[in-house]
Amino acid sequence: QVQLVESGGALVQAGASLRLSCAASGRTSSFVTMGWFRQAPGKERAFVAAITWKGGNTRYTDSIKGRFTLSSDNAKNTVYLQMNSLKPEDTAVYYCATSPYWLLTTSREYDYWGQGTQVTVSS
Numbered sequence: 001q002v003q004l005v006e007s008g009g010a011l012v013q014a015g016a017s018l019r020l021s022c023a024a025s026g027r028t029s030s031f032v033t034m035g036w037f038r039q040a041p042g043k044e045r046a047f048v049a050a051i052t053w054k055g056g057n058t059r060y061t062d063s064i065k066g067r068f069t070l071s072s073d074n075a076k077n078t079v080y081l082q083m084n085s086l087k088p089e090d091t092a093v094y095y096c097a098t099s100p101y102w103l104l105t106t107s108r109e110y111d112y113w114g115q116g117t118q119v120t121v122s123s
Contacts, residue, residue, distance in 0.1 A: 002026045002112040004096050009117030014088055016121070020081040022096030022114060028053070031098035034072070034079045035110055038092035038119075045095070047105040051079060059103040064090075086121045093118050 008020040022034065035050035049060045051070040058070050069082045079096065094117050097110035104110075 002028065002031060002098050004098065004112055004114035006094065006096050006114040006117040009094060009119045011120040011122065012086060014086060014121055014123050016086050017084045018086065018119060020083065020094055020117060022079045024077045028077050031100055033099040033101060033103050035097050035099060036081050036094060037097060037107055038094045040092040045107050049081060050103050052103060057103060088121045088123045091119060091121050
């Protein structure tokens with residue numbers, strides 16, 4: 001079992017920055033990748049970014065490249081999603097999740113999920 005807790009969501013204006021955190025506990029040795037997904041109202045959950053737990057390899061969806069950056073602190077079992085130049089279309093609930101696979105982008109490949117944190121970007 002892996003427990004995930006996200007934090008850092010907020011209401012901000014367009015152009016602002018936020019840093020989301022995802023703290024993992026439990027069997028952290030059981031997963032290869034930690035990913036971030038987001039779900040906007042009325043839309044399906046979509047892949048945002050992922051990072052390998054060992055090695056720090058990353059993968060990003062095209063719409064956030066150059067604006068969002070993933071990093072990890074293995075000593076704290078925490079992954080960070082730094083979000084810069086936020087846009088109203090980034091408004092969503094952001095979820096972190098773990099996967100036993102390498103940097104996949106489909107949600108069905110992720111088995112443990114956090115409760116989500118709300119990010120709202122006003123124009």
